[in-house]
Amino acid sequence: MLINDRRYRGYTIQVVVFILIMAAAWWLIGNTIENLSRLGKDFNFDFLWKRAGYDIPQVLIPYTADSSHMRAAVVGLLNTLLVAVLGCITATIIGVTAGVLRLSNNWLVARLMTIYVELFRNIPLLLWILVVYAVFTESLPAPRAYSGADPAAHMILFDSIALTNRYTAIPTLNLLHSHGSLNIGWGVTINWATIAYIVVLVLAILAHRALGRWARARQNLTGVRPRTWPISAALFVLPLVALWLYFGIEVVRPTLKGFNFAGGVNVHNALVALWLALSLYTGAFIAEIVRAGVLAVSKGQSEASYALGLSRRRTMSLVVLPQALRVIIPPLISQFLNLTKNSSLAIATGYMDLKATLGGTTLNQTGRELESMVLMMGIYLVLSLIISSAMNLFNARVRLRER
Amino acid sequence: DTLADVKARGMLNCGVNTGLVGFAAPDANGNWQGFDIAVCKAVAAAVLGDASKVKYVPTTGQTRFTALSSGEVDVLARNSTVTFSRDTDLKLDFVAINYYDGQGFMVPKSLGVTSAKELDGATVCIQTGTTTELNLADYFRANNMKYQPVNIDSNAEGEQQYLAGACDAYTTDASGLAATRAAFANPDDHIILPEIISKEPLAVAVRHGDNNWGDIVRWTFFALVAAEEYGITSANLDEQANTSQNPEVQRLLGKTDDLGKMIGLDAEWAKRAIAASGNYGEIFNATIGEATPIKLARGLNAQWTQGGLMYAPPFR
Amino acid sequence: MSEIHAQTVQYVRDTMLPPAPPPNRQSGPVLWLRENLFSGPLNIALTLLGLAAIWYLVSSIWPWIAHSVWHANSLKECRGIIAATFGEGTTGACWALVRERWSQFVFGFYPSHLWWRPVAAFGFLFVALAPVLFSDSRGIRRWVLFLAAILTVWIMDALGAPTAPLTWVAAIMMLAWLLSEFRPSLLLVMTGLYPALGVWLLWGGSLWSPIVVMLGFGVAYAVYRALERTSSLLAVVGAIAAAVAWWWWIGPWLVPRLNQTVDLAITRVASDSFGGFLLSITIGVSGIAMSLPLGIILALARRSDLPLVKGFAVMFIEFIRGVPLIALLFVASLLLNYFLPPGTNFDIILRVIIMVTLFAAAYMAEVIRGGLAALPKGQYEAADSLGLDYWKAQRLIILPQALKISIPGIVSTFIGMFKDTTLVTFVGLYDPLKATADSVRASVAWKGTYWEPYIFTGAIFFILCFGMSRYSMYLEQRLKREN
Amino acid sequence: MTYVPEALPRTQAGGQPLPREALTETAIQIDRMNKWYGTFHVLRDIDLHVAKGERIVIAGPSGSGKSTLIRCVNRLEEHQSGRIVVDGIELTSDIKNIDRVRSEVGMVFQHFNLFPHLTVLENCTLAPIWVRRLPRRKAEETAMRFLEKVRIPEQAGKYPGQLSGGQQQRVAIARSLCMEPRIMLFDEPTSALDPEMIKEVLDTMIELAEDGMTMLCVTHEMGFAQAVADRVIFMDQGQIVEQNTPKEFFENPQSERTKLFLSQILGH
């Protein structure tokens, strides 16, 4: 019998599995087609090019109610990416700090960090988002509190930042000598000055790395590593100063005009609260990862390094960290993935991310639930596949060689 | 066939608001109450003979139409505005308008604003996925004003944001504003601005394509309206059924002419529908009328005989 | 000969030195303080910072807590009491809300005269879990059963359970305890029966339906044993087919007839009455119970040599892991009807449980895959060479070990899943966190309360999740000891 | 398991110290040193002078403080009273001194503690480059020299995980040697090894001994002790109980404890 012969057994099973799964898929798709036709609906994505008609409070590319649903979806995606990237950065900072402090021999601080980690790991993220959001709306003053001769609230940091229960008003930079901007299509423009700054920054980083290589080469040659940080600093500071002089930059402070602050940029609390809650929550998980990673490097490693005469700093950077990172980075990246997916809880603060635009208002206004959800899940899937393939790449590169 | 499904299930799935006091909200024991709920009950009573055989499916502004078109609910009674595209493109059928509304704004008195025209630059709280969202965009554009939306997901959240001052104005249907304001600790600190920026005919919706089911819901609602017109109340229902000489009432209550049969129901369907929570006027007064904390006047929703728009076609 | 002469080299200690106490600064609280809080400038700075943080938090939260009010009928009244007792302008917590509405947070809209049923179901859960979770320690099991019994009966009584069920529950608890003392293996039978019992207690209706569903598993097992001799694969396929047949045809035929002969029905409670922690725990526990086996199957499929099976497993796992849970829940609650034959309608809670299960199973599969990968190849070869076939080898040799290794991961998946049950709020179910809090706040009396519901639900979540994570640590320790 | 070294000429085996120049200069001087772990008194009044080029074997039952003693010598553990002077530098909490001492003293651990993320060559050049500030070329040359000395130059490009235990321990020795230390400490360098590999490591150590390196070695390889040690020190309960030349120590132990200990380890 086919099932008893090793050669064919595998094929038999696979064929059966394939048939079963295809049957299931066929059944589902058949049902869907039938249901759609019963409702007189079809499956197409034309709606993406229709007028969206709704406004989005915080956008990274130009968008109005007249833009298409497609553009709204892109705005949502960019918002998702924005909060995800910001979140990953701060979560890492918080997590690494907390993880290291948890290992510190300071009893008090270690305990505090344990409390932080346990609190955030054992309480649902949604609650943290709601709480942080509520803290913002409940405890910060309304913009109106800043008005009047004797305002109830005051701006902080030399009168440049206003914390309100709607948004944080921060100053922007304005060019004195503008040189126009570059249109990169699709209505997105970038100021030439910004481009100049970015180019200069990239060049400075490249130069810095070249400098590092040179220093390494010198060290290989002579044994002494030349002091490079002053040059590095100059590489970064001087061109930036030059650009600053060339373009002339003024700081535009937010000022209260009518109901709201104007002039600067208002970063909505929906974003800030979501960002903060995601960072704190994910930070607690990262703290555990970091702690486990550092603990995974055995004490013998640092002892061996000390015994060779390497200083604490060098031991950390040459022996402990490279090994700890191998342990830390894969789970760290899957935390990034989680954070990105969790950002869909933006729905709790009304932040207009991909779920809220494409999977929310657009879906609702157009009634294209199947199309919208398929598209949305596809986009999330692509995002997560990108992140996880980055992780696999990393894993493959740093795997320790064993016998 | 929805009617057969509902009968087979013995339960009517009714999509309602997640919580808007007066229209649809569960009390502490989970009993749903409100103006929209009464419609659900009437339909259940007409179809299943028992007003309590309703499963209320709470839907947000974002999920309601999907719930309906995917078959999750049989009837959507969730203060949803009839619009052209919803009726056509979304493949819904708005069978009966149970409340004529319009979108308004509520602001704190202390803001010193008396007209919506003064709201340039204001922050406005708005429920996502609603026509309100679109109207708002249109209104401000038409008047060449700017605003910052704060998106909220439910009325409860909107209240929280509004009361905390996270938005200057709260916009939704005027009825909803009234309901919300009524529930505030200090309702007098807030005013509803005079401008009504849109027409919001709130209607009960069913899926496109099942006309018989649409008829049942539509005529159940009209039965409530007609009952008010003819003075049939839950109190005098039996009496009217037995003694009324008005042929229209007799037809309506199943004494003569088996109207029910034409829509696949029995003769007493309308009687049961009216018995569920009274006629349209009774429902209105009990849930959102002047005597309730919501304090809504009948206004446009009065009978046509009183100068309102409530007008039930003849039952014959 | 070296210059170190034997005489200089040779040394013998004649008297041994007794241990001396360490110098003063080597012990005592002063040393502890110095070593743990003030050993160096960085540490001193950290300590001060920590103290400042504690001071800031306590000073900003303490007054609010200290001014708690427990008895009031509305927020307004609360505020009045606070102003009256602690002076105008002070703020305080209004726990009266929790006091008045706790039942909504715990039971949702479950009919109040039936509250004892979920309580009993929850109590039995511990009876069912005890032999699994504390298999090796009779002492711990005794305590767990004892506490479960006492608390269940007491709470049921407090919630006004009628005498009959109270006696039943007490009797069953007693029986469980006796079994645990004398025949622990029989206690596992209770574990096996629990799903039927739990479902019956929660949803009510006829006891026969859950029993018949459970019998399906029995049928599957019987078929498996019968066919085992021929081929394990055949046995597995046969068992699945038999179970499906049972559920599909025989069950629906059997249940009404059984109902006619012996009617074991209790009041039905519809799914839309479920809410609060009752809902969370129902979803959580069933998700946990079902995602583990599914996760194991997925993990095995992903490690299979058959490219097609592996491919499907990878696709499924990556898809589920790549999409946010709320998108999946949305699909479950709203789009699922598109994928099913027209007119099908099945319980929303069940759908959510299925989605949550699939979601957790994909994560579980990855965790278990790690455990499988950690097993040396020799274990597989030894099993092979003893003549065990694939399924037996997996069941007897590989999985027991792989699951042990994966316990920490499995438990943290559980915790994550339990926390994620709050997301059902976005598909219109009354989760304890947002939906319940919103609906409580929608009432005129409690409009304007924010922190109290959050703190209340947060605390309960913390206790449950923290308990789970401690349990996993206990288990790790226990397993470490074993090996 | 008695080990009979092959690398030494037969005539000198059997516990006779090699004839060498005067051992007068002091390499390590420990005076009345005490150490506690918490309230536990691990090392009690240790007095030990080690001359340059001297080879000392420390033995004693488990927990007697052998490891702690040699770890104090390069300040992996801190002592609480008494003095330790290594190569003329007193070990205080002065970080400068500690660093200097550590780069003079090489240490080989029981579990090798090689850096798994670096190749064998990189393991060996890490400290010379970053501590001694040698040019890489130079450091690599030195490293290859010592790898040849321990007879595994061909493994230079591999990672520690790819080597056998004996090879790893020899890399560890080479790594220490690359810092060209004046003193080597060994903490049971062969006790984690399989029997076949013990021999290769001991042979390497004997070669080192022949070169005149000052060595402090905790080991239970009595064959090794008899072959190369100038002195055997026996510790118990944190104290030096007996010390003597290997010959005397093994043939004619004085204290009861020593006798008991020897009967145990030689018995099996």
Add this chain to the structure above:
Amino acid sequence: MTYVPEALPRTQAGGQPLPREALTETAIQIDRMNKWYGTFHVLRDIDLHVAKGERIVIAGPSGSGKSTLIRCVNRLEEHQSGRIVVDGIELTSDIKNIDRVRSEVGMVFQHFNLFPHLTVLENCTLAPIWVRRLPRRKAEETAMRFLEKVRIPEQAGKYPGQLSGGQQQRVAIARSLCMEPRIMLFDEPTSALDPEMIKEVLDTMIELAEDGMTMLCVTHEMGFAQAVADRVIFMDQGQIVEQNTPKEFFENPQSERTKLFLSQILGH
């Protein structure tokens, strides 16, 4: 390390096969068997007939294919051409046959591969219960009998992790025996053991040999080979290079390879 067995009467040591009944029935028959790993030709044209009760030792340098050969016998590896008939059953890809062969053939691995989550007794009863379908009581009796035979009945309730290497390997042997196999395969059963433990395992194997078990044993313990083997097979590069009685094999090797190999393993 030459091993001199004690369990055998002295007179029979020294490579003489034990006088026994005629070795006529065939237990294993391998004809022109070839195996490749990918494109690498591991086993080339192997011809080997093993009679019932015959004891064969396979030797050869590392990588010569010894393990692969015996793993082919119970189909842990699949061969690609040629025939293998074990106990009258030809190994084809028919799963039934494979299962039957496996329950006739016991195998002992270098690294024991005991199941760490089961007690010793459970390790031994697992296969009888699940494959042979013995009642538990009966399986446990058999298991205890074999545990007594390998002289560790008192360890029955312990977990493998609590035993020494030698004890573990004996449990592994007992576990195989519990299936009452007609043929036993050993793949370097002693090479992961400490020297003291090798003896106990070899003694157990010798007892088995005395009972007339058909044995195929990959080992480098030449003492064992001389004492019990009926034939020694020498493999290199995937081929059988030489086979002979132990006496002839050791005293009078024919091929150059064999001579070289013997000089290496007997030398150290």
